[in-house]
Amino acid sequence: MTTLDQPSARPAEKARQADKxxxxxxxxxxxxxxxxxxxxxxxxxxxxxxxxIPLLGNIIAFQDYQPFIGIMHSPWSGLDNFDVIFNGDDQFLKALVNTLELTLIQVVFVFPVPIVLALALNSLVSERVKRWVQNVLYLPHFLSWVVIVALFQQMLGGTGMLNLFLQAQDLDTWNIIGNPDFFKTLITSQVIWKDAGWGTILFLAALSRVDSNLYEASAMDGASRFRQTWHVTLPSLRGLVILLLILRLGDALSVGFEQILLQQTAVGLDSSEVLDTYVFNNGVVGGQWGVAAAVGLVKGVIGILLVLGANKIAHLFGEEGVYRS
Incomplete structure (x- = not known):
């Protein structure tokens, strides 16, 4: 019996040793x-x-929540709060379309900017110049959106610096801040100005780990600076780019609550309402707490599914992604 039990006991013993x-x-x-x-x-x-712990508050998505009686005593409403999603409420659909458009614009135009800036900074020979440029690029990240929106209004508003200059030259003025057609472009440019420099930190750290012998070998083989970037630098950033892109997809439906809320009154809700401001306007302002919680809950679930799906695709291409399966 002892000899028969040994083979089956060995895997369990190895598992216990591995856990220890x-x-x-x-x-x-x-x-x-x-x-x-x-x-x-x-x-x-x-x-x-x-x-x-605040995730427990998502229970109000299934209640007719009333703040003055609390979660414990608010009546249950089932899936009634999800009707705005399933039945296609007009205001919700506008918020969803605006959110998806801004997400696509920011992934295409905002996400690559830190990579390009990091490559440009890495090519600078003088360390003093590189540190000075980095400090200038990092500074906007530490400014609040209130300050940044105020700066853009002073520059591009109806009575801003640009229009005052155009008036002095007897030229037509541009209504940029209050024009709904320019709103998405304005939002994107603000995001680039504020966070692109800060986003270069991770890429510069990854570039500092690239073996210099690879550049020397490629130069000896006659590779130009562009070929070195294409065949040495960019492949070294591939894992980090995929990781950050997966994380960006998880946060895809969040496109700047405070930034957009500060500028909604100038352009109106039709062109500026996104899911985050929809939750605020209907929950905190409108008192429809259950509906707002339902939209926020669905947004969070979609974000999780995007991360899981993108991570699985990364594994299929041989990358680690956010976690290993």
């Missing part, structure tokens, strides 16, 4: 590691308090 090995690797190996674990605690607590 994983736990051993997770344990702090020194006081320095323990200090790092303590530094993680505030971030974990903040993540739980402001991200995971």
């Amino acid at each position: 090995g994983r736990l051993r690797r997770l344990r702090p190996q020194s006081r320095q590691d323990m200090a790092l674990f303590w530094f993680l605690i505030p971030g974990i607590v903040a993540l739980l308090l402001f991200h995971y």
